[in-house]
Amino acid sequence: MAAQNPPLALEPLRRGTVEYEExxxxxxxxxxxxxxPAEIVHPTTTADVAAAVKRAKSLGWKVGVRSGGHSFTCSSLIQNGMLIDASRLNRTIEYDPKTRILSFGPATLARDLAEWSDKLKRFFPFGHFPSVAVGGFALAGGQGWFMRGWGCTSDSWITKLEVVMADGQAINASKDENEDVFWAARGGGHGFFGVVTKIYGNTIPARTIFDMARVFDVSQPGSYEKVLGWALAANNRTPKYGVDTAVATFYADKEAADAGREARDKRLFMSMDSIVYADSMAEAETLLSEFRNLPEELQPLEMAHVGPKETTWDEIFHYQEKVNPSGNGERYQCDSILNDPEIPREKLMEAIKPALCSLPNFRSVGVVFIAEYYPDERDQALSLPQQYYISTMTCWTDPAEDGRMRKWMYDAYSRAESVACGQYIADFDATHRITKVMSDSALRKWLRIRAKWDPREIFPGYKSFASILQDDAKL
Ligand SMILES: Cc1cc2nc3c(=O)[nH]c(=O)nc-3n(C[C@H](O)[C@H](O)[C@H](O)COP(=O)(O)OP(=O)(O)OC[C@H]3O[C@@H](n4cnc5c(N)ncnc54)[C@H](O)[C@@H]3O)c2cc1C
Structure with missing residues (x-):
């Protein structure tokens, strides 16, 4: 009996306790x-994870895994299954000065990697938001800093993963070992069929961060098209290495002190924020020259202009947390599309206009993140082109608003879907819209690899997005 239900070094948390619910x-x-979940476990070592997976397997339970908990849909929760909470797992960041490879546990946050970067003067592309953990981020592919130049973090940065598979064995996965698992992990998102216990990645010398922001009033008819059209065109003429630009829409009083009420000032603002990784201000100014030359016709729409100026990860993260606060009952939904790059810009801007310009309340934000990354599915499961990542994060606090907010999102993104090639897997929500998260050929290959490594479906997260393929086309 003991062999069938392996004991855990850690006491699992069970329903009915305050600790479990927290x-x-x-x-x-x-x-x-x-x-x-029937149990929540809180492992600190890879051996703990292996024991937990073996226990779940012997009990016939399904397993969900959580690192930073930024899945908007809380995809790691499985009714009557096991939740492996990785927040304490392998929590040291290690750096090998010989190989310049960095290794860390899956719950390492973007903030931790930024601190490490400042200290060691090396850089690995983490996420844009300080509390996003690298576990879920890397599995989604990772839209990390400066990806226009070097692609998602999963592409050339991650060199190896340590993974506990469905049979409870820990393996290494890289281009040389268990290559199929390495391929399927990067882009497999919440569907991945193992527990990532450690991540290894390349680093480069750190540089200095600069930023420049412009804010426009786009409330008047025609101004959204003018400002966004200019931003996208200016970006096309901007070098790809070391410059990231994000466009955001929000109501004028998004940051009003008496948050909680509905927007009074319904002017719609559009910000354009470029972050540059360069060696000097002169280099940053050159890289930003297209964004610095504002056409005359847009000048009357501009409300504010800051920089270029030197900045820090701390300052950037502080701003991000102001835009997307958490911890005070904020309820979120996020939907997004990756646009079909063949669709002309005017048609694209028209289709995404409701998602960006008719925000349902003053806490919500629309985003066009200029990703410009075209992955090769021979390298990894991440396979949809990411020219622009277009998303809306709606935020509210009253549960009575859930229905209205979800309807708004569904309507806005059903419209945007007409110009999409799919969705970044991190935003996939099976209870909302079923969209492509990989190319059909990548998904078929992915499903074959999954079936080989997890035949008993211990990790069921893939089922939601696999349903996009007709049954007869699955294998
Ligand atoms: C405010 C905000 C900002 C964001 N900004 C960015 C951004 O800049 N770039 C970007 O690419 N994404 C961004 N995201 C999306 C984010 O990267 C994904 O939601 C990612 O999955 C979060 O990882 P996590 O570990 O924090 O979340 P979790 O909820 O813990 O993980 C998400 C899913 O990944 C799987 N998973 C997590 N850890 C493991 C593991 N160790 N082993 C196996 N499976 C695991 C599980 O299926 C889990 O349900 C953002 C999200 C939020 C809420």
Whole structure:
């Protein structure tokens, strides 16, 4: 009996305790579904994870894994299954000065990697938001800093993963070992069929961060098209290495002190924020020259202009947390599309206009992140082109608003879908819209690899996005 239900070094948390409920709800989004795993485990070592997976397997339970808890849908919660909370797992960041390879546990946050970068003067592309953990981020592919030049973090940065597979064995996965698992992990997102316990990545010398922001009033008819059209055109003439630009829409009083009420100032603003990684201000100014030359016709629309100026990860992260606060009952939904790059710009801007310009309340934000990354599916499961990542994060606090907010999102993104090639897998929500998260050929290959490594479906997260393929086309 003991062999069938392996004991755990750690005491699992079970329903009915305060600790269980606190840990169950440890998500960025306060809109946590009532889904109750049978047990939550909190491993610190890879051996703990292996024991937990073996236990789940012997009990016939499904397993969900959480690192930073930034999945908007709380995808790691499985009714009557096991939740492996990786927040304490392998928590040291190690650096090998010979190989210049960095290794860390999956719950390492973007903030931790930024601190490490400042200290060691090396850089690995982490996420844009300080509390996003690298576990879920890397599996989604990772839209990290300066990806226009070097692609998603999963592309050339991650060199190896340590993974506990469905049979409870820990393996290494890289281009040389268990290459199929390495391929399927990068872009497999919440569908991945193992527990990532350690991540290894390349680093480069750190540089200095600069930023420049412009804010426009786009409330008047025609101004959204003028400003966004200019931003996208200016970006096309901007070098790809070391310059990231994000466009955001929000109501004028998004940051009003008496948050909680509905927007009074309904002017719609559009910000354009470029972050540059360069060696000097002169270099940053050259890289930003297209964004610095504002056409005359846009000048009357400009409300504010800052920089270029030197900045820090701390300052950038502080701003990000102001835009997307968490921890005070904020309920979120995020939907997004990756646009079909063949669609002309005017048609694209028209289709995404409701998602960006008709925001349902003053807490919500629309984003066009200029990704410009075209992955090669021979290298990894991540396979949809990422020219622009277009998303809206709606945010509210009153549960009575859930229905209205979800309807708004569904309507806006059903419209945007007409110009999409799919969705970044991190935003996939099976209860909302079923969209492509990989190319059909990548998904077929991915499903074959999954079936080989997890024949008993211990990790069921893939089922939601696999359903996009017709049954007869799956294999
Ligand atoms: C405010 C905000 C900002 C964001 N900014 C960015 C951004 O700049 N770039 C970007 O690419 N994404 C961004 N995201 C999306 C984010 O990267 C994904 O949601 C990612 O999955 C979060 O990882 P996590 O570990 O924090 O979340 P979790 O909820 O812990 O993980 C998400 C899913 O990944 C899987 N998973 C997590 N850890 C493991 C593991 N160790 N082993 C196996 N499976 C695991 C699980 O299926 C889990 O359900 C953002 C999200 C938020 C909320």
């Amino acid at each position: 840990l169950r709800k440890r998500f960025f989004n306060a809109r946590v579904p009532p889904t109750e």
